[in-house]
Amino acid sequence: KQEVTQIPAALSVPEGENLVLNCSFTDSAIYNLQWFRQDPGKGLTSLLLIQSSQREQTSGRLNASLDKSSGRSTLYIAASQPGDSATYLCAAEEGGSNYKLTFGKGTLLTVNP
Amino acid sequence: DVKVTQSSRYLVKRTGEKVFLECVQDMDHENMFWYRQDPGLGLRLIYFSYDVKMKEKGDIPEGYSVSREKKERFSLILESASTNQTSMYLCASSLFQGTTDTQYFGPGTRLTVL
Numbered sequence: 001k002q003e004v005t006q007i008p009a010a011l012s013v014p015e016g017e018n019l020v021l022n023c024s025f026t027d028s029a030i031y032n033l034q035w036f037r038q039d040p041g042k043g044l045t046s047l048l049l050i051q052s053s054q055r056e057q058t059s060g061r062l063n064a065s066l067d068k069s070s071g072r073s074t075l076y077i078a079a080s081q082p083g084d085s086a087t088y089l090c091a092a093e094e095g096g097s098n099y100k101l102t103f104g105k106g107t108l109l110t111v112n113p
Numbered sequence: 114d115v116k117v118t119q120s121s122r123y124l125v126k127r128t129g130e131k132v133f134l135e136c137v138q139d140m141d142h143e144n145m146f147w148y149r150q151d152p153g154l155g156l157r158l159i160y161f162s163y164d165v166k167m168k169e170k171g172d173i174p175e176g177y178s179v180s181r182e183k184k185e186r187f188s189l190i191l192e193s194a195s196t197n198q199t200s201m202y203l204c205a206s207s208l209f210q211g212t213t214d215t216q217y218f219g220p221g222t223r224l225t226v227l
Contacts, residue, residue, distance in 0.1 A: 034215055043117075043203055043218035089156070099144050099163075099207055100171070101216065105155040 002027045004092050006104035013080055014112050021075040021107045023090035028068045031093040034101070035064050035075050038087045047088075048075070052095075080111045116140070117219035119204050125225045132191040134222050136204030143209040145187035146216065147171075147179065149200040156203065162187055163209075194226045 003026045013019050023033070032051045036044040048057045048064040050073065056065040063076040073090055087108050091101040120135035136145065146161040148171075158171030160179040168179050176198060180188045187206075191198055201223050205216040 036218075041221070041223070043220045044205075044216075046215040046217070049215050091156075099146075099216070100158060100161070103156040105153070 002030075002092055002094055002102040004090060004102050004104040006088075006090060006107050008107060009105070010108040010110075012110040012112065015080060015082060017080050017111075018076070018078050019080055019109070021077070021088050021090075021109070023073040023075070023104055025071045025073075025092045025102075027092075027094070028071055029095045030068065031095045033064075033066050033073045034091045034093065035062075035073075036089045036091065038089060038106070040086075044089065077109075080109075082111045082113050085109055085111050117204055117206055117217050119202075119219040119222050121222050122220060123223050123225075125227065126191075126194050127227050128195060130191075130194050130226075132194045132224070132226075134189040134191075134202055134204075134224070136187045136189070136206075136219055137185055138187075138206040138217070139185065140206065140217070141184065142206035142217075143184075144207045144216075145181065146205040146207075147177075147187065147189045148203045148205065149173070150203055150221075151200050159189065196226050198224065199226045200224060 005024045034049045035047045050066040061078040066073045087106040089106040091103045117138045147159045148156045150156045162168045162181040178190045204219040207216045208214040
């Protein structure tokens with residue numbers, strides 16, 4: 001059974017800092033790896049999706065990487081802003097699962113002005 | 114933009130009541146999902162549907178049922194609500210299998226069972 005772990009559970013940084021969020025998964029037979037953002041009391045918003053054949057994806061100040069062989073993904077946020085404060089979740093989609101996602105428990109990011 | 118709406122943001126029900134949570138998507142997506150989210154446990158899949166009238170159990174289907182009579186609407190039913198079903202419920206939708214499209218989430222329904 002796929003297990004997804006995110007470290008750290010919480011992170012507090014000053015504005016302007018570059019930061020890395022980590023995600024690890026136990027079963028490397030994934031279809032893709034996705035990163036989501038969740039604001040307090042709200043639903044999830046998709047940030048980046050990395051297909052299993054890709055190594056990374058970029059969107060603005062965000063860069064996500066995927067290393068299937070080691071079972072790891074990272075989300076890099078450049079020049080962090082207070083508006084980046086949220087919970088970030090990663091999710092692994094199982095191959096042949098008809099789109100079943102297994103989520104990590106998230107990293108709560110606080111960017112201080 | 115894809116829009117996924119849920120019938121209520123907040124809901125308070127009593128133990129033993131039958132509860133309906135409704136989800137509607139406007140992008141003609143084949144797949145629809147119901148999750149619950151609890152502190153310390155993360156998101157867990159309850160049920161999903163890949164077509165009208167088709168459904169599959171997720172990781173925690175006990176105590177729940179679902180209905181999908183129309184492509185755009187997916188309902189989660191708590192046949193007899195219990196206090197351990199107090200949670201945040203999230204609905205999501207996505208395109209058909211074989212694409213790399215992501216899941217799009219609704220705003221969530223925070224259900225409290227007293």
